[in-house]
Amino acid sequence: MTCIDPNKLASLHQRETQRFIRDHPKSAALYSRAQDSLLGGVPMNWMKKWAGPFPVFFQSAKGAHFTDVDGREYIDLCLGDTGAMTGHSPDAVIEAVARQSSNGITLMLPMEDALWVGENLKQRFGLPLWQFTLTATDANRFAIRIAREITQRRKILVFNFCYHGTVDESFATIDRDGAVGPRRGNIGPPVHPAETTRVVEFNNLDALEAALKQNDVACILAEPAMTNVGIILPDDGYWPAAQEIARRYGTLFIADETHTICAGPGGCTRAWHLTPDLLVFGKTIGSGIPGAAYGCTQEVADRISARIHLEDCDVGGIGGTLAGNALSLAAMRATLERILTPSSFEYMIRLATRFTEGVTAEISTAKLPWSVTQLGARAEYTFISSAPRNGGASYAASDFELERFLHLYALNRGVLLTPFHNMALMCPATTESDVDAHTKIFAACIAELTSSQ
Numbered sequence: 001m002t003c004i005d006p007n008k009l010a011s012l013h014q015r016e017t018q019r020f021i022r023d024h025p026k027s028a029a030l031y032s033r034a035q036d037s038l039l040g041g042v043p044m045n046w047m048k049k050w051a052g053p054f055p056v057f058f059q060s061a062k063g064a065h066f067t068d069v070d071g072r073e074y075i076d077l078c079l080g081d082t083g084a085m086t087g088h089s090p091d092a093v094i095e096a097v098a099r100q101s102s103n104g105i106t107l108m109l110p111m112e113d114a115l116w117v118g119e120n121l122k123q124r125f126g127l128p129l130w131q132f133t134l135t136a137t138d139a140n141r142f143a144i145r146i147a148r149e150i151t152q153r154r155k156i157l158v159f160n161f162c163y164h165g166t167v168d169e170s171f172a173t174i175d176r177d178g179a180v181g182p183r184r185g186n187i188g189p190p191v192h193p194a195e196t197t198r199v200v201e202f203n204n205l206d207a208l209e210a211a212l213k214q215n216d217v218a219c220i221l222a223e224p225a226m227t228n229v230g231i232i233l234p235d236d237g238y239w240p241a242a243q244e245i246a247r248r249y250g251t252l253f254i255a256d257e258t259h260t261i262c263a264g265p266g267g268c269t270r271a272w273h274l275t276p277d278l279l280v281f282g283k284t285i286g287s288g289i290p291g292a293a294y295g296c297t298q299e300v301a302d303r304i305s306a307r308i309h310l311e312d313c314d315v316g317g318i319g320g321t322l323a324g325n326a327l328s329l330a331a332m333r334a335t336l337e338r339i340l341t342p343s344s345f346e347y348m349i350r351l352a353t354r355f356t357e358g359v360t361a362e363i364s365t366a367k368l369p370w371s372v373t374q375l376g377a378r379a380e381y382t383f384i385s386s387a388p389r390n391g392g393a394s395y396a397a398s399d400f401e402l403e404r405f406l407h408l409y410a411l412n413r414g415v416l417l418t419p420f421h422n423m424a425l426m427c428p429a430t431t432e433s434d435v436d437a438h439t440k441i442f443a444a445c446i447a448e449l450t451s452s453q
């Protein structure tokens with residue numbers, strides 16, 4: 001389907017694997033040592049998913065670049081899968097974190113930074129009231145709990161092949177007949193996901209309406225544009241109509257802007273005039289210092305206040321001892337005030353356009369039926385000729401072996417792409433020459449893949 005000869009792919013992959021092993025003796029030694037103390041030899045399970053027989057161990061990172069333990073330098077287009085979208089260790093955040101570290105890290109008391117951040121988020125996204133968590137996963141989980149509580153409905157709705165962090169209800173997909181089941185790889189689901197979740201394809205308004213019209217769905221949890229199975233943009237008019245359907249059936253809309261913040265300072269919500277009931281923003285909000293936020297409308301806030309009592313507020317399933325800690329908030333304030341500014345976005349988006357144009361031109365020169373989709377500061381190539389309109393189609397077009405090869409080829413030449421699909425993200429420290437270096441490597445790679453020898 002991807003027009004690449006599998007035998008050629010396998011032999012090139014073998015060659016690149018040998019090169020990788022030769023170039024990374026110190027990473028290999030650390031990985032071997034890690035087998036004795038870390039489950040699977042990595043601190044976190046999906047660090048095994050990197051291309052190559054073992055992960056590269058990094059030594060230091062700054063801006064858009066990092067160096068590994070073997071002294072090799074890289075352009076980072078993964079940026080911690082958006083955690084470092086502000087660039088690695090930006091000076092403004094280092095200063096704020098250093099200052100706060102010596103003045104108290106966590107007290108479970110509020111501080112002025114929390115107000116500043118709440119006020120900034122209100123202005124960015126238009127939702128008036130905010131709470132903090134340590135991860136976007138937690139923010140999504142709490143937003144879902146609130147939606148369930150105030151609507152007194154049990155089910156949620158997600159789009160096929162979405163990803164919202166490790167939220168149990170969201171690990172569900174549909175089969176060809178539309179039946180909901182556990183997503184492939186779902187580890188230990190607590191209940192069958194059909195009990196908690198309805199799943200429909202993105203960009204299908206009829207399916208959405210059919211799933212909501214029994215009036216038993218508390219909320220839609222959605223990225224305004226899907227980013228975790230390739231980039232899938234909404235059709236023109238999709239969100240206004242989808243939001244109207246949700247309102248008609250009393251279903252709340254939670255916009256997960258954790259990745260789609262790449263669309264601009266107020267994410268897709270501002271750029272596309274969306275009016276979610278709740279909104280989640282994590283990962284890059286503190287430049288990678290753990291922290292996330294969820295906001296809600298006044299109406300949602302009033303409905304919450306009517307149901308939650310002071311005596312029970314610490315045991316209701318929304319919490320986290322370290323949530324809203326002083327260090328996270330200092331990092332968030334510095335990030336929002338000094339880095340995630342309109343001018344940074346303009347710059348990053350311009351670079352992503354350069355990436356998109358460069359890669360598109362190479363695909364066309366090689367006559368491959370592939371395409372590139374851009375969302376603000378993020379761009380991604382897929383192995384089909386026109387951009388997919390939903391998760392099912394995008395997933396069907398993926399090719400794990402080919403992806404791994406492309407990633408390994410780039411890694412061996414000093415460019416890191418995300419280990420999941422083919423995403424490239426720009427940060428304020430990325431340069432035009434970083435983007436062009438990737439394009440050149442990509443061109444060489446597809447030339448080798450498609451050559452007749």
Ligand SMILES: Cc1ncc(COP(=O)(O)O)c(C=O)c1O
Binds near residue numbers: 136258259
């Ligand atoms: C859209 C979206 N929401 C939420 C999350 C969860 O973020 P975290 O893993 O930091 O909890 C992710 C993670 O990739 C994500 O892509």
